[in-house]
Amino acid sequence: MAGSIVFWAAAGANRGWTKTHIPIKTVDAVTGLEGIQWQAEFVPGVDFLGAALLGAGVLAGISLFVPRKSKQPKMETK
């Protein structure tokens, strides 16, 4: 859970939807026009964070129903 929050925050804490492409602005020196080139880059959004937190919550819930392995003291045999 903490890992997904750290990953989302480190990637820019994008509060929109997850992006797989980001726009890179380029300016044409002759015309002065501003063009957009799309660069492939994964930027996790709130949907990614929500899914990660939900997944972590489900795993935590499942773990409650898994029986613990109890450590039994070894019996000494003579």
Add this chain to the structure above:
Amino acid sequence: MKTKLAILALIGVTGIVFAAPQTFDFKDPKGINNAGFKLDAPLEAINGNASGVSGTVTFDPENPGATKGKIVVATGSLMLPNPMQKQHMLSDKWLDVAKFPEICFESKEFKNVKTTGDTTMADVTGTFTLKGVSKELTVPVKLTYLKDKLGERVPNQKGDLLVVRASFTIKRGDFNINPGQYEDKVSDTIEITLSIAGASPN
């Protein structure tokens, strides 16, 4: 000799006085030409652009008010940063790219034409077609005529450039794009920005 010079001079003068309108092709080899779109709904903002721009404009530097042309944007070139949003936008639920592969604007009339140097400002009335629906729109445009600048942009080519800039808004409901629906997430108002340059080789 004198006759030849006289003929050449006559041709030159005729060329200056009766300069023909030039046709500019907006298929951009540099991939800079683009149409941006922005939707700002209460719950969601959508920003994207389209790079598949083509079309021609006939422009006469001596008479910018007579400019005519048609600019076409390939619907399939519309791009959004989120792949699922893009898929939805191009699907039959929204723009239906398979059925309506082009968005276009064809000019009919230039009004309020003001030219200063190589720059012309005008209000262009024309037909905007989106998702098969055509509406008449009046759009403020800025034309910049760059004489002999094509060679600086495209090596080994001589000619002129025409830069067209325009910003206007449309209502998606007017073009049968889910009218009245999902307006909290997908704004009815779409801001469109056109930044394109056309080439007229000599």
